[in-house]
Amino acid sequence: MATIDAAPPVSRRRSVWSTVLRNPSVLFGGSIALIMLIIAILAPFLDTRDPAEINPSARNQKPGYTATVRDDEGKRIQVKYHLGTDSLGRDIYSRVIYGARVSLIVGITVAVIAVFVGLIIGMIAGYVRWLDSIIMRFMDGLMAIPEILLAIALVSLSRAGLPAVVIAIVIPQVPRVVRLVRSVVLSIREEPYVESAITVGTPTPTLLFRHVLPNTTAPLIVQGTFICASAILVEAILSFLGIGIPPEVPTWGNIMAEGRTYFRILPHNILYPGIALALAVLAINMLGDGLRDTLDPRFAKRF
Amino acid sequence: MAGYILRRVLSTLPVLAIVAVLVFLMLRLTPSDPAAIIAGDYANPQQIELIRERLGLNEPILKQFIIWIGGVLQGDFGESFFYKKQVAELIGERLEPTLSLSLLTILLVVMIAVPLGVIAAHNHGTWIDRLVMGFSVLGFSIPVFVVGYILIYVFAVTLDWLPVQGYQRIRDGVGGWLLRLILPSMTLSVVFIAFIARMTRTSVLEVLNEDYIRTARAKGQTEMKVLVRHALANAAVPILTIIGLTVAILIGGVVVTESVYTLPGLGLLTVDAVLARDYPTIQAVILLFSFAYVLINLLVDVAYTFLDPRIRY
Numbered sequence: 001m002a003t004i005d006a007a008p009p010v011s012r013r014r015s016v017w018s019t020v021l022r023n024p025s026v027l028f029g030g031s032i033a034l035i036m037l038i039i040a041i042l043a044p045f046l047d048t049r050d051p052a053e054i055n056p057s058a059r060n061q062k063p064g065y066t067a068t069v070r071d072d073e074g075k076r077i078q079v080k081y082h083l084g085t086d087s088l089g090r091d092i093y094s095r096v097i098y099g100a101r102v103s104l105i106v107g108i109t110v111a112v113i114a115v116f117v118g119l120i121i122g123m124i125a126g127y128v129r130w131l132d133s134i135i136m137r138f139m140d141g142l143m144a145i146p147e148i149l150l151a152i153a154l155v156s157l158s159r160a161g162l163p164a165v166v167i168a169i170v171i172p173q174v175p176r177v178v179r180l181v182r183s184v185v186l187s188i189r190e191e192p193y194v195e196s197a198i199t200v201g202t203p204t205p206t207l208l209f210r211h212v213l214p215n216t217t218a219p220l221i222v223q224g225t226f227i228c229a230s231a232i233l234v235e236a237i238l239s240f241l242g243i244g245i246p247p248e249v250p251t252w253g254n255i256m257a258e259g260r261t262y263f264r265i266l267p268h269n270i271l272y273p274g275i276a277l278a279l280a281v282l283a284i285n286m287l288g289d290g291l292r293d294t295l296d297p298r299f300a301k302r303f
Numbered sequence: 304m305a306g307y308i309l310r311r312v313l314s315t316l317p318v319l320a321i322v323a324v325l326v327f328l329m330l331r332l333t334p335s336d337p338a339a340i341i342a343g344d345y346a347n348p349q350q351i352e353l354i355r356e357r358l359g360l361n362e363p364i365l366k367q368f369i370i371w372i373g374g375v376l377q378g379d380f381g382e383s384f385f386y387k388k389q390v391a392e393l394i395g396e397r398l399e400p401t402l403s404l405s406l407l408t409i410l411l412v413v414m415i416a417v418p419l420g421v422i423a424a425h426n427h428g429t430w431i432d433r434l435v436m437g438f439s440v441l442g443f444s445i446p447v448f449v450v451g452y453i454l455i456y457v458f459a460v461t462l463d464w465l466p467v468q469g470y471q472r473i474r475d476g477v478g479g480w481l482l483r484l485i486l487p488s489m490t491l492s493v494v495f496i497a498f499i500a501r502m503t504r505t506s507v508l509e510v511l512n513e514d515y516i517r518t519a520r521a522k523g524q525t526e527m528k529v530l531v532r533h534a535l536a537n538a539a540v541p542i543l544t545i546i547g548l549t550v551a552i553l554i555g556g557v558v559v560t561e562s563v564y565t566l567p568g569l570g571l572l573t574v575d576a577v578l579a580r581d582y583p584t585i586q587a588v589i590l591l592f593s594f595a596y597v598l599i600n601l602l603v604d605v606a607y608t609f610l611d612p613r614i615r616y
Contacts, residue, residue, distance in 0.1 A: 141321030
């Protein structure tokens with residue numbers, strides 16, 4: 001029995017991943033997301049300058065502006081501002097490229113933390129019956145506060161900075177993960193194999209890790225991807241409103257917030273970071289759509 | 304039915320109570336001292352203590368809650384630190400732009416998204432369907448403020464057809480009011496049109512396979528009548544659900560849109576209040592928006608019973 005059992009899961013797992021990778025949404029969204037990740041990592045080598053460097057003689061320039069500056073050794077060099085400059089003379093191109101770093105860090109960190117915290121609370125809610133209704137009422141309350149508004153309220157409570165922003169975006173996401181995990185746990189608990197595991201005296205932690213946890217993986221990967229996209233968007237909104245990450249840090253939201261004043265004359269200050277942001281969110285959402293259709297067909301019909 | 308509606312109304316009370324507790328606790332459970340944040344970086348301990356006293360932060364937490372919730376129940380949200388007037392009065396002044404924007408947006412969304420979804424479902428699998436779905440994915444991903452600035456650039460700056468920003472009260476002229484709300488409501492509606500067109504398509508598609516649709520067609524009814532009278536009417540419940548649920552996104556969008564177009568509504572008030580660390584105002588606005596969200600979903604649930612007589616809980 002054991003040998004027969006061991007063989008199929010391996011081949012099935014391989015076939016699942018090949019189905020996933022053949023999905024056009026996964027391919028398209030995943031490739032763009034991967035390219036953005038590579039750009040974010042390689043930011044210093046992509047003909048960028050220090051994104052915080054201020055050049056008072058090159059303020060509010062149009063894309064393609066070339067300036068002559070002295071380098072560290074005092075030699076005159078030509079500098080090209082591919083996407084122009086902002087009102088402090090900072091290079092928009094470099095800021096947009098470096099902005100990818102902040103956005104992706106926020107997106108991935110929020111997704112990982114929200115999924116992890118939600119998984120633990122969700123398993124407790126699904127398994128410890130007396131805690132269930134207390135936890136879920138609390139989560140209902142959190143979910144009744146509109147996501148962005150809750151994030152806005154939470155950032156107002158602490159001093160601005162990356163950790164505060166991450167926490168403020170994580171908290172509204174947690175109840176959604178909790179609900180998902182809880183519903184999986186509740187449905188798994190009634191399965192015959194779980195009941196037989198209980199009958200043979202499997203201790204609860206083993207039961208949760210061996211039988212319940214693997215069943216939450218697929219929906220959580222899907223949910224995590226959507227949370228990542230949503231987190232990038234909310235971070236940009238908070239920065240844009242001027243209540244997120246401090247303005248000197250290059251984030252797409254901050255670049256756009258800075259570009260508001262001269263928008264009529266220099267629309268590129270808002271346009272380019274806006275395109276980058278839309279592309280990132282679109283790519284990750286498409287990746288999520290594709291993953292949901294292939295990994296988690298049960299939920300595919302929800303939308 | 305009356306019994307169901309009553310039970311549904313009563314079931315929202317605990318949620319509202321928990322929201323109130325959360326909004327109250329948020330300020331108290333913060334790791335940093337709210338009084339110190341309000342006082343700013345250069346305040347001395349006496350000034351901070353004065354603010355603590357004024358906020359009532361030295362009282363036991365339960366007493367603070369009872370005082371606060373007692374006030375809220377009577378419509379008294381305290382005094383704004385920043386604007387130096389009653390928060391309730393402040394909210395009253397800011398209500399009109401927000402309501403105008405939201406209602407106009409919902410009107411626009413229903414007028415555009417529902418027909419779009421029905422058309423996509425009717426032409427299922429063709430390029431029209433793919434076009435609508437493509438727009439839907441795109442519309443869902445482009446951030447509200449990017450849409451806003453693109454529209455401003457095209458219609459206000461380049462073509463000069465519409466005003467760039469600002470608001471005109473409805474009593475100062477309906478024409479000017481509407482003119483200034485066209486771009487904001489177009490901006491805000493993009494996400495919802497994407498969402499609701501998609502949802503409409505899915506639910507109409509499901510219904511189109513039903514026997515009664517075939518019967519209707521066999522009777523020789525026009526396709527228009529089949530789609531609207533038979534398909535859409537039966538697909539209305541899921542569409543309504545999604546409209547109810549997307550109110551949360553609408554509220555988030557209102558905050559951003561008002562900021563882009565400098566509409567002096569509740570959204571702009573929220574942002575200004577956060578920048579000024581004006582906690583009584585923040586609490587009141589969050590509470591108000593959350594209550595609106597919960598109540599709208601209550602209305603949606605109650606509306607089901609009228610739309611679909613099969614639904615009984």
